[in-house]
Amino acid sequence: xxxxxxxxxxxxxxxxxxxxxxxxxxxxxxxxxxxxxxxxxxxxxxxxxxxxxxxxxxxxxxxxxxxxxxxxxxxxxxxxxxxxxxxxxxxxxxxxxxxxxxxxxxxxxxxxxxxxxxxxxxxxxxxxxxxxxxxxxxxxxxxxxxxxxxxxxxxxxxxxxxxxxxxxxxxxxxxxxxxxxxxxxxxxxxxxxxxxxxxxxxxxxxxxxxxxxxxxxxxxxxxxxxxxxxxxxxxxxxxxxxxxxxxxxxxxxxxxxxxxxxxxxxxxxxxxxxxxxxxxxxxxxxxxxxxxxxxxxxxxxxxxxxxxxxxxxxxxxxxxxxxxxxxxxxxxxxxxxxxxxxxxxxxxxxxxxxxxxxxxxxxxxxxxxxxxxxxxxxxx
Amino acid sequence: xxxxxxxxxxxxxxxxxxxxxxxxxxxxxxxxxxxxxxxxxxxxxxxxxxxxxxxxxxxxxxxxxxxxxxxxxxxxxxxxxxxxxxxxxxxxxxxxxxxxxxxxxxxxxxxxxxxxxxxxxxxxxxxxxxxxxxxxxxxxxxxxxxxxxxxxxxxxxxxxxxxxxxxxxxxxxxxxxxxxxxxxxxxxxxxxxxxxxxxxxxxxxxxxxxxxxxxxxxxxxxxxxxxxxxxxxxxxxxxxxxxxxxxxxxxxxxxxxxxxxxxxxxxxxxxxxxxxxxxxxxxxxxxxxxxxxxxxxxxxxxxxxxxxxxxxxxxxxxxxxxxxxxxxxxxxxxxxxxxxxxxxxxxxxxxxxxxxxxxxxxxxxxxxxxxxxxxxxxxx
Numbered sequence: 001x002x003x004x005x006x007x008x009x010x011x012x013x014x015x016x017x018x019x020x021x022x023x024x025x026x027x028x029x030x031x032x033x034x035x036x037x038x039x040x041x042x043x044x045x046x047x048x049x050x051x052x053x054x055x056x057x058x059x060x061x062x063x064x065x066x067x068x069x070x071x072x073x074x075x076x077x078x079x080x081x082x083x084x085x086x087x088x089x090x091x092x093x094x095x096x097x098x099x100x101x102x103x104x105x106x107x108x109x110x111x112x113x114x115x116x117x118x119x120x121x122x123x124x125x126x127x128x129x130x131x132x133x134x135x136x137x138x139x140x141x142x143x144x145x146x147x148x149x150x151x152x153x154x155x156x157x158x159x160x161x162x163x164x165x166x167x168x169x170x171x172x173x174x175x176x177x178x179x180x181x182x183x184x185x186x187x188x189x190x191x192x193x194x195x196x197x198x199x200x201x202x203x204x205x206x207x208x209x210x211x212x213x214x215x216x217x218x219x220x221x222x223x224x225x226x227x228x229x230x231x232x233x234x235x236x237x238x239x240x241x242x243x244x245x246x247x248x249x250x251x252x253x254x255x256x257x258x259x260x261x262x263x264x265x266x267x268x269x270x271x272x273x274x275x276x277x278x279x280x281x282x283x284x285x286x287x288x289x290x291x292x293x294x295x296x297x298x299x300x301x302x303x304x305x306x307x308x309x310x311x312x313x314x315x316x317x318x319x320x321x322x323x324x325x326x327x328x329x330x331x332x333x334x335x336x337x338x339x340x341x342x343x344x345x346x347x348x349x350x351x352x353x354x355x356x357x358x359x360x361x362x363x364x365x366x367x368x369x370x371x372x373x374x375x376x377x378x379x380x
Numbered sequence: 381x382x383x384x385x386x387x388x389x390x391x392x393x394x395x396x397x398x399x400x401x402x403x404x405x406x407x408x409x410x411x412x413x414x415x416x417x418x419x420x421x422x423x424x425x426x427x428x429x430x431x432x433x434x435x436x437x438x439x440x441x442x443x444x445x446x447x448x449x450x451x452x453x454x455x456x457x458x459x460x461x462x463x464x465x466x467x468x469x470x471x472x473x474x475x476x477x478x479x480x481x482x483x484x485x486x487x488x489x490x491x492x493x494x495x496x497x498x499x500x501x502x503x504x505x506x507x508x509x510x511x512x513x514x515x516x517x518x519x520x521x522x523x524x525x526x527x528x529x530x531x532x533x534x535x536x537x538x539x540x541x542x543x544x545x546x547x548x549x550x551x552x553x554x555x556x557x558x559x560x561x562x563x564x565x566x567x568x569x570x571x572x573x574x575x576x577x578x579x580x581x582x583x584x585x586x587x588x589x590x591x592x593x594x595x596x597x598x599x600x601x602x603x604x605x606x607x608x609x610x611x612x613x614x615x616x617x618x619x620x621x622x623x624x625x626x627x628x629x630x631x632x633x634x635x636x637x638x639x640x641x642x643x644x645x646x647x648x649x650x651x652x653x654x655x656x657x658x659x660x661x662x663x664x665x666x667x668x669x670x671x672x673x674x675x676x677x678x679x680x681x682x683x684x685x686x687x688x689x690x691x692x693x694x695x696x697x698x699x700x701x702x703x704x705x706x707x708x709x710x711x712x713x714x715x716x717x718x719x720x721x722x723x724x725x726x727x728x729x730x731x732x733x734x735x736x737x738x739x740x741x742x743x744x745x746x747x748x749x750x751x752x753x754x755x756x757x758x759x760x
Contacts (some may be wrong), residue, residue, distance in 0.1 A: 005561025030557045031579030052592035125703035133621030134686035145691030146539030157537025169549045176556035181385025182477045212432035229536045242515030307516035323505035357439030
């Protein structure tokens, strides 16, 4: 590990699926010791749902199993909790309390714990106990209202788990800030991360733009001129992101559209967006005449914001991502500023539930025979 | 300020527009002193482009102006840089060096600086100097290839600056981790944040799902069954996020579609996605028969993942966001775990470029007369 700023941090993660595990994966990637606590038996449901993703998210952690519904299991949990700097959990609100591992219970055994709860809508409020998935948070956060076709109503367009990852990132930021806060105070910290609010936080810049423009309808607010995805002759796609006026002039020159460059009705970003139904078809037709390579070369040289569209089949071949070793030799980076990688996920090799029980529990002071006995009793 | 874990952190932010300022806004929100360095005269271009957004992003910072092209301006910058824990910059790669404020220059005056560069494609590689906007990064990161209509090619759907905010969040995480790392080493840290790579980091869970499913085509990979946005009788929209089988049974019961619940061809998430062209129209027609309130009530009681779709006009009225005080009385939260707010942005009140020059520069040890003289000479 080349860079491990968190190597003195000990994290206990009881969460499953995506938001909590992505957060603690990042903590581990930066050097933290992350102990993944799984329920004895089946473990994290992600193991079965998306096996390769489970490896990606958890491959850099320690694995212990605990049956929290057994007294000995709970005692064992509290024993590790005593040692932890951070606990992450993603149960439905109320469950942690029922299990006896909520913030109030933990701070009795560990009075300087940083306890992070990640839930769909937060620990309080009328939606607290309504189940949810990414799509529900996307709707609540305002994202759908400004997504998709500007001439249609709200749409669900998103190709990735944008809300879950929002919750994950705000959990991560909050935990890291709280760890920094240890320099100031050792008081316990409770972090109540709502996934829907996290995404709403990312909508704020767009919201303030909306207010600044006098609350326009979607067609006017989200319509875009020379800022889009265009298909080339060889059936590939490129993106053109012309916002500034000088880029517009550069683009028109390359495309041979000098009349558009000179048109005073198209002389600003807002004017070009307003006139999108006139100019987008023209640009579309022009781009379709040559191959992607041709346009990437010419537009780059002319200083126009342009890039190829990658998909999961070809992104490893992209010259920029390759040069930056984003995918170093069949491996996968977990963090932009870190060289650490995991092995090729085409070979899935899920660590067993409880793989590191012996190591972690004996580190706590249990004798090996005690660990064996807990195992026999189903407590771990 | 109720919670300020970063109150001993001093940040110098020379970036403009969205990615850097959003990152440093978060640092300020958690207690850091953030000094926003603007070029003397016009300042951050965001002031003119989206005035209200400028206020939101920067309202909790100190404002100084500096003309980095003048020797005295540069000297003044280096003088504050000496005091800073963190520097954030978002120039095109190469510009900071030309100005004399790159990492190598700064670490000579401040050997424990955390220096964060945010750029479109990173500081190195063949794309380093190609201009870019959010759309270009979305294309490069693989997002477009899995977005929009599953039966069409790559689409640009996103209603917000998902890539810029990705860069912002990874910069924030990297800075916070580096600050924690000060407990281990005081060596200077250079953080090379690429916006396109940050978004690609968020695509990883989807990518591993893609690999795990044997690299399916978009239509098969991204098609969704009872997981979508549906219009109600009163022309509102709700989201239904049924992934798990028991939620599917619950949904069918409420909609009176007992035949679907019993259909063995629809008994798993994957089967339901495969059969989307059969079941989505049925659900769409059912939901259209009653108002949003009706469905939200019934589906919530039946334990189905459901939520209303909010837009920027009505999200303040949402019962959950209201109860959680996401928008406390015409104010706007900047951070999910913090109560801090700013005033109503409908009243834009941009602080002047250089508003805090006197305070910040006299804190450095300059006499008031020296600050006046720098101003007269155009250095600040």
